Amino acid sequence: MSGSPRALQVLVVEDETSTREELADLLTDLPEIGEVYAAESGTRAVQLLGATAFDAVFLDISMPGLDGMDVARVISQLSAPPAIVFVTASESHAIEAFGIGAVDYLLKPIRPERLAESVSRVGAARRAGTGGGAASEPRDELAVVQIDHGRRTVFVRRDDVQFVEAHGDYIRLHTAQGTHLIRLSLSYLEEIWAPAGFVRVHRGYLVAVGWVHDLRVTGSSGLVACTPAGDVPVSRRHARSLKEQLLEAARRGQLGRAAR
Numbered sequence: 001m002s003g004s005p006r007a008l009q010v011l012v013v014e015d016e017t018s019t020r021e022e023l024a025d026l027l028t029d030l031p032e033i034g035e036v037y038a039a040e041s042g043t044r045a046v047q048l049l050g051a052t053a054f055d056a057v058f059l060d061i062s063m064p065g066l067d068g069m070d071v072a073r074v075i076s077q078l079s080a081p082p083a084i085v086f087v088t089a090s091e092s093h094a095i096e097a098f099g100i101g102a103v104d105y106l107l108k109p110i111r112p113e114r115l116a117e118s119v120s121r122v123g124a125a126r127r128a129g130t131g132g133g134a135a136s137e138p139r140d141e142l143a144v145v146q147i148d149h150g151r152r153t154v155f156v157r158r159d160d161v162q163f164v165e166a167h168g169d170y171i172r173l174h175t176a177q178g179t180h181l182i183r184l185s186l187s188y189l190e191e192i193w194a195p196a197g198f199v200r201v202h203r204g205y206l207v208a209v210g211w212v213h214d215l216r217v218t219g220s221s222g223l224v225a226c227t228p229a230g231d232v233p234v235s236r237r238h239a240r241s242l243k244e245q246l247l248e249a250a251r252r253g254q255l256g257r258a259a260r
């Protein structure tokens with residue numbers, strides 16, 4: 001039918017196999033739904049979110065490892081975040097869920113008519129421009145990182161980040177103005193920011209190649225990559241690759257951002 005809206009592309013995140021399959025089947029039966037992806041864990045969901053644009057994520061809350069709230073926080077950092085529909089057996093997280101910006105909150109067991117209502121809400125959010133969605137243009141993930149500090153929100157441009165340091169379940173972004181702590185994984189950021197010139201130089205560090213002005217050997221840390229924001233340790237296994245990338249960046253005139 002000419003002029004009909006594009007079918008929604010959705011992701012189901014649920015660690016219980018039977019529930020995951022049932023929800024995927026129920027969604028597939030709805031006329032508004034196009035392709036349905038499924039993830040068995042929060043970690044797998046983050047991987048898919050980094051590679052594919054979705055209109056909505058139907059997200060379980062209680063999962064081992066990265067739980068639904070963790071995944072929702074990752075989603076909130078995307079440049080075009082999909083709508084979030086939480087699917088859970090408990091009402092205890094409802095206030096937090098809507099605080100994160102969820103479109104809906106479904107209780108298990110899922111009733112088909114209630115699921116259809118959620119899908120309608122997702123469609124309305126997309127038409128209103130508030131629910132993200134699969135875009136025709138490639139997404140530039142996390143070009144700007146939003147960091148909430150209680151009542152204050154800070155926006156950090158990726159281009160201002162000189163290196164990234166792992167801190168347990170968090171990462172610390174180092175800029176010329178200071179540092180910012182955010183709950184994301186270093187591996188996820190490595191994958192998403194690789195096209196922007198961020199490379200792994202150590203188990204716990206990424207560095208923006210364009211900010212490196214030289215390499216030095218120190219007595220305490222061994223080889224370090226020097227940036228205006230500080231020195232970054234470089235492990236032996238990553239040293240050769242980093243040198244090659246620095247040489248290539250120098251040939252292209254892409255080193256020394258601080259001097260420009």
